Amino acid sequence: MTDWLIPVxxxxxxxxxxxxxxxxxxxxxxxxxxxxxxxxxxxxxxxxLYFLPTAGAALPAHFKNGYVDKAALLPAILTGLxxxxxxxxAATALDTGVLxxxxxxxxxxxxxxxxxxxxxxxxxxxxxxx
Amino acid sequence: xxxxxxxxNKLWCAAAGGAAGLVxxxxxxxxxxxxxxxxxxxxxxGQRRAFATSVAVIxxxxxxxxxxYYLRGGLDPAAALPYLIGGLVGGLVGGRVFRQVSMVMxxxxxALLILYGAYKALV
Numbered sequence: 001m002t003d004w005l006i007p008v009x010x011x012x013x014x015x016x017x018x019x020x021x022x023x024x025x026x027x028x029x030x031x032x033x034x035x036x037x038x039x040x041x042x043x044x045x046x047x048x049l050y051f052l053p054t055a056g057a058a059l060p061a062h063f064k065n066g067y068v069d070k071a072a073l074l075p076a077i078l079t080g081l082x083x084x085x086x087x088x089x090a091a092t093a094l095d096t097g098v099l100x101x102x103x104x105x106x107x108x109x110x111x112x113x114x115x116x117x118x119x120x121x122x123x124x125x126x127x128x129x130x
Numbered sequence: 131x132x133x134x135x136x137x138x139n140k141l142w143c144a145a146a147g148g149a150a151g152l153v154x155x156x157x158x159x160x161x162x163x164x165x166x167x168x169x170x171x172x173x174x175x176g177q178r179r180a181f182a183t184s185v186a187v188i189x190x191x192x193x194x195x196x197x198x199y200y201l202r203g204g205l206d207p208a209a210a211l212p213y214l215i216g217g218l219v220g221g222l223v224g225g226r227v228f229r230q231v232s233m234v235m236x237x238x239x240x241a242l243l244i245l246y247g248a249y250k251a252l253v
Contacts (some may be wrong), residue, residue: 023162048158
């Protein structure tokens with residue numbers, strides 16, 4: 001039972017953040033590798049799959065509330081698909097220990113950036129779009 | 131905001147998507163952490179729009195990457211199943227309460243959790 005319960009709870013907790021678009025996936029990766037004991041590449045695979053239902057559940061509300069910028073979608077997705085295919089291929093070819101070190105360095109950069117970010121977002125930027 | 135819809139803006143969106151794709155495919159996640167600041171800083175999207183739009187951009191990238199991971203042996207769908215169920219519930223909640231969340235607090239808490247992960251991976 002707890003074999004299932006803890007993973008479902010971990011997915012739900014990080015899923016709220018993922019639904020926001022704030023890197024819940026990175027938190028789930030940390031959980032999967034540091035607590036659930038998955039190898040880095042397996043954890044990354046699980047995390048990719050996990051984002052599909054999570055995003056699928058959050059997106060209708062985002063579209064309905066008018067928060068999705070449709071003009072930005074197509075160019076970003078097109079180059080994103082090409083880049084992600086290359087990177088996924090590279091990651092699955094790499095030694096998992098090396099991959100884990102790279103992941104740690106990435107987290108360190110992101111964490112420091114977020115911690116020392118100066119300006120809170122301008123009030124005008126928070127407004128709902130037309 | 132005046133830049134929206136111009137050609138240079140489209141190029142920035144494409145560049146942002148490419149950068150997010152590299153990160154997302156290589157680390158199996160984290161694309162949003164690259165994409166959100168670029169959408170907000172270079173593509174003229176407001177903070178909240180940048181977050182929501184990044185979810186819509188990252189989702190198809192994850193689908194493609196997951197397929198590649200699966201074909202190359204980096205993914206066990208059975209191990210993923212409980213996380214998918216949890217993620218579905220969390221995503222539903224996240225989408226609904228998104229309007230009421232303080233962005234600043236969110237970032238601070240998030241930063242500390244991420245730094246903890248960096249510590250676990252590096253030390």
